Amino acid sequence: MNTHTFGISSSQSIINNWKTKPVINPKPRNQFQRILCFSSVKSPKLSDHRMQGFEFGANNRKRENRFSSKSVVESEGSSVVAERDSYFYDAIVIGSGVGGLVAATQLAVKGVKVLVLEKYVIPGGSSGFYQRDGFTFDVGSSVMFGFSDKSKLVFQLCPNDKGGYWIGLWLMKGNLNLITRALAAVGCKMQVIPDPTTVHFHLPNGLSVQVHREYSEFISELVGKFPHEKEGILKFYGVCWKIFNALNSLELKSLEEPIYLFGQFFKKPVECLTLAYYLPQNAGDIARKYIKDPELLSFIDAECFIVSTVNAMQTPMINASMVLCDRHFGGINYPVGGVGEIAKSLAKGLVNQGSEILYKANATSIIVEDGKAVGVKLSDGRQFYAKTVISNATRWDTFGKLLKREELPEEEKRFQKAYVKAPSFLSIHMGVKADVLPPYTDCHHFVLEDDWKNLEDPYGSVFLSIPTILDKSLAPEGNHILHIFTTSSIEDWEGLSRKDYEAKKELVAEKLINRLEKKLFPGLKSSIVFKEVGTPKTHRRYLARDSGTYGPMPRTIPKGLLGMPFNTTAINGLYCVGDSCFPGQGVIAVAFSGVMCAHRVAADLGFEKKNPVLDTALLQLLGWLRTLA
Numbered sequence: 237m238n239t240h241t242f243g244i245s246s247s248q249s250i251i252n253n254w255k256t257k258p259v260i261n262p263k264p265r266n267q268f269q270r271i272l273c274f275s276s277v278k279s280p281k282l283s284d285h286r287m288q289g290f291e292f293g294a295n296n297r298k299r300e301n302r303f304s305s306k307s308v309v310e311s312e313g314s315s316v317v318a319e320r321d322s323y324f325y326d327a328i329v330i331g332s333g334v335g336g337l338v339a340a341t342q343l344a345v346k347g348v349k350v351l352v353l354e355k356y357v358i359p360g361g362s363s364g365f366y367q368r369d370g371f372t373f374d375v376g377s378s379v380m381f382g383f384s385d386k387s388k389l390v391f392q393l394c395p396n397d398k399g400g401y402w403i404g405l406w407l408m409k410g411n412l413n414l415i416t417r418a419l420a421a422v423g424c425k426m427q428v429i430p431d432p433t434t435v436h437f438h439l440p441n442g443l444s445v446q447v448h449r450e451y452s453e454f455i456s457e458l459v460g461k462f463p464h465e466k467e468g469i470l471k472f473y474g475v476c477w478k479i480f481n482a483l484n485s486l487e488l489k490s491l492e493e494p495i496y497l498f499g500q501f502f503k504k505p506v507e508c509l510t511l512a513y514y515l516p517q518n519a520g521d522i523a524r525k526y527i528k529d530p531e532l533l534s535f536i537d538a539e540c541f542i543v544s545t546v547n548a549m550q551t552p553m554i555n556a557s558m559v560l561c562d563r564h565f566g567g568i569n570y571p572v573g574g575v576g577e578i579a580k581s582l583a584k585g586l587v588n589q590g591s592e593i594l595y596k597a598n599a600t601s602i603i604v605e606d607g608k609a610v611g612v613k614l615s616d617g618r619q620f621y622a623k624t625v626i627s628n629a630t631r632w633d634t635f636g637k638l639l640k641r642e643e644l645p646e647e648e649k650r651f652q653k654a655y656v657k658a659p660s661f662l663s664i665h666m667g668v669k670a671d672v673l674p675p676y677t678d679c680h681h682f683v684l685e686d687d688w689k690n691l692e693d694p695y696g697s698v699f700l701s702i703p704t705i706l707d708k709s710l711a712p713e714g715n716h717i718l719h720i721f722t723t724s725s726i727e728d729w730e731g732l733s734r735k736d737y738e739a740k741k742e743l744v745a746e747k748l749i750n751r752l753e754k755k756l757f758p759g760l761k762s763s764i765v766f767k768e769v770g771t772p773k774t775h776r777r778y779l780a781r782d783s784g785t786y787g788p789m790p791r792t793i794p795k796g797l798l799g800m801p802f803n804t805t806a807i808n809g810l811y812c813v814g815d816s817c818f819p820g821q822g823v824i825a826v827a828f829s830g831v832m833c834a835h836r837v838a839a840d841l842g843f844e845k846k847n848p849v850l851d852t853a854l855l856q857l858l859g860w861l862r863t864l865a
């Protein structure tokens with residue numbers, strides 16, 4: 237085997253080798269062979285690795301993790317010549333959602349040897365795709381933040397402390413285009429299509445608001461609907477810009493790594509103090525400082541709900557600012573070929589960096605020895621070992637299923653006390669005849685027809701994405717894709733017979749389609765050429781997310797982002813990445829979580845600077861801060 241060929245094929249060929257030339261009851265003579273014996277042998281101990289020359293730390297950065305061995309494996313009564321490559325990784329990532337892939341690629345470019353284990357047949361998780369009858373459907377959201385590639389001259393009216401304004405004008409390059417950056421890190425650049433309107437809101441009392449790409453156009457439209465609240469609107473969105481600009485100016489790395497964090501405070505004290513000030517605050521409180529009109533406050537709730545599945549009072553101000561400004565700063569950009577292309581490119585980039593991804597690899601447990609995570613066991617019995625394990629599964633899946641422990645660590649108990657699983661989605665992927673859409677239809681819509689009270693209720697509001705407005709190549713000629721989704725809980729779909737389940741899917745889908753037919757597209761029903769309905773059970777099954785959840789949702793009013801856990805966990809060597817880590821749900825949010833996780837793991841592996849004394853102090857401080865949330 238060519239030792240320079242990595243990737244799915246190389247991993248799979250090893251596994252196939254084992255299938256075709258089984259070693260009977262192997263008694264490995266040395267550690268390298270033990271690692272090879274995937275399932276039936278005891279896992280390696282750290283002390284053993286050291287004895288074999290596996291030194292951890294900066295001095296060992298360039299050493300090869302892959303060992304070729306031609307050796308005689310002796311077993312009772314038989315000896316078999318085994319020519320195999322032995323593997324031992326720096327990091328194993330469970331799951332190839334954007335969170336997992338960004339963590340993996342960021343590590344790989346630092347020279348870390350990574351293995352990604354993905355349960356499904358393609359990468360991406362919620363940001364994956366599937367194809368049917370010539371249509372390419374995005375599994376989840378089609379609204380991509382953090383996907384721009386340009387500097388911008390920013391001109392803003394900002395409120396000052398004395399109730400007046402100051403005018404800001406500056407050229408910003410920005411660090412928040414995290415998806416673009418993650419791709420660039422592994423040498424990928426994708427063609428994107430700018431979306432002129434982030435979302436078109438269709439709200440109670442006939443309130444219709446288009447969120448234009450240009451900030452000034454959006455503000456004029458909103459002020460046009462609420463002229464008496466002009467000042468409040470400018471002040472609220474002005475605070476959002478203040479936070480966004482602070483975020484955008486920082487180099488974004490792990491907030492759990494003290495050398496970086498203190499360095500940022502030293503270089504950008506005002507920006508860091510701004511972020512520290514807003515970290516425990518929520519968007520609803522800030523909005524109420526400046527805005528009094530209840531309908532406008534409900535609009536701000538809807539603005540937050542579409543990205544956090546909760547109202548503004550429960551949405552951290554930093555997260556709200558991030559999305560409410562990035563859509564005007566870098567703008568929303570759609571990748572040519574569909575959202576799935578992002579994960580495909582990252583996975584390809586990962587392999588090009590010499591790391592690996594293995595599909596149909598369903599992790600069933602994280603192997604812990606002497607209190608340290610040392611490997612992962614798959615449902616087919618294979619075992620893989622590494623110095624660190626990163627879980628891109630949700631924290632509920634990681635601590636409830638992958639770790640076979642009776643007692644939840646205190647930190648996780650606190651997390652589960654503060655956050656509950658957000659509901660899942662009922663989603664309809666449809667192909668329709670193109671002529672059912674009126675000219676100039678926007679790509680994304682949010683519909684809540686009658687009563688603001690229904691905003692957060694299951695099936696209350698409807699999300700609609702029509703990605704073919706931007707990229708026609710996703711559907712056969714003369715057709716469009718409609719992705720309709722609404723919040724729905726798993727409890728609603730359990731305990732039904734197959735027949736009742738199918739009937740309920742049809743019924744719920746029909747109601748949603750009727751609503752859109754009435755509100756937006758007359759004749760919608762008769763224009764359908766393809767329809768597939770997914771429930772929370774579908775999300776659970778294909779995305780391996782407990783209850784099909786969309787991510788964590790605060791149980792009560794949170795202290796902004798203060799209570800969100802970062803990437804380290806109570807288990808030595810185990811890290812989490814994805815939407816149940818800081819800063820939460822969203823593709824760009826999980827990309828940031830991936831960047832943070834990779835930085836912390838790289839420091840722990842000796843690929844980045846680290847100071848153990850400061851580490852302990854900062855991790856304790858952050859743990860204590862979370863107890864205040």
Ligand SMILES: NC(=O)c1ccc[n+]([C@@H]2O[C@H](COP(=O)([O-])OP(=O)(O)OC[C@H]3O[C@@H](n4cnc5c(N)ncnc54)[C@H](O)[C@@H]3O)[C@@H](O)[C@H]2O)c1
Nearest residue numbers: 331333334335355361362376377599780814815821822823
């Ligand atoms: N309908 C939607 O719009 C929708 C739904 C859900 C999530 N999302 C978005 O995606 C974000 C989540 O991204 P993420 O990176 O955190 O996670 P993700 O759910 O996208 O990816 C996790 C990946 O891990 C894999 N996985 C999970 N358990 C595994 C196991 N035991 N063994 C092997 N593989 C396993 C899954 O197959 C999946 O590919 C959310 O915050 C949200 O914004 C969107």
Ligand SMILES: CC(C)=CCC/C(C)=C/C=C/C(C)=C/C=C/C(C)=C/C=C/C=C(C)/C=C/C=C(C)/C=C/C=C(\C)CCC=C(C)C
Nearest residue numbers: 377379511512543555558680681699700701819821822825
């Ligand atoms: C550490 C301490 C304590 C302190 C210090 C201070 C500081 C320095 C701080 C800092 C901080 C930071 C850096 C932070 C960061 C953050 C971030 C980046 C965030 C982000 C976020 C994001 C988000 C949230 C996003 C989201 C999104 C989403 C979810 C989306 C979605 C979408 C959808 C669903 C679609 C819709 C559709 C329709 C309408 C159709």
